[in-house]
Amino acid sequence: MEFIGSALTRAVAGIVALGLGILLALISVTPAQAEQTIDISFSFPKLLPGVPAQQTGTYQLQQDAELVSVDWINRSGILADALLEIEICQEQCSPPGAGAMFTSGEVDVRVQVTLPADAETNGGQGAATGRLVFTAEENELAVTGAYVSSALLWGIALALVGAVLVALARRRTLSPSAAD
Structure with a gap:
């Protein structure tokens, strides 16, 4: 049962990190x-x-x-x-x-x-x-500023961490050796 709790925790953490990463990446390119x-x-x-x-x-x-x-x-x-x-x-x-x-x-x-x-x-x-x-309206001018680059990089990093955590949690739940 402890394993299911840790897998669920990893999955939730991964989904949260993935969601925050995508949100941060999208916010960095707002018009x-x-x-x-x-x-x-x-x-x-x-x-x-x-x-x-x-x-x-x-x-x-x-x-x-x-x-x-x-x-x-x-x-x-x-x-x-x-x-x-x-x-x-x-x-x-x-x-x-x-x-x-x-x-x-x-x-x-x-x-x-x-x-x-x-x-x-x-x-x-x-x-x-x-x-x-x-x-400019409707994203007609290029998005500028150093904060945009860093926000985009942090967003991508969080999305990758989230994807890895979700994959690890899923792998553990499907692994036959985890039941031992």
Whole structure:
């Protein structure tokens, strides 16, 4: 009877490990993790207080996707205190906001800089770098990130351990020498 209990325990442990492994492997490829980042960079020479200056950069979007965030990573020189306004353009321009959808291809990014009227500079310069983050629906962009690889590997490992435990439990119950 002790043998049946240990075989049953192995089988249950194997099935649980197998199920967790498959679940972990499937979770690691969910479309919610699909994203593309575009790093943007602008440099403005000879800025004057109260006088807007504008630049446009063109970037490539791999798939149809939604813009989910715009972050300025670094602002140097006179741009540290400047007002930066950004628009993302394809067929039409719009400020970044929730739900803005873009198609694959070229995306124009317009940045307008305005120094405060009381800024103490005459022809100062500055630079800004930022990041646009897009997510795609229905797994259109590749799943990225180191955590995805590790989750997939752990899922496969758990599935293999589960399969081995189930096979061992089944082998023991079918073995004629186990009855002795």
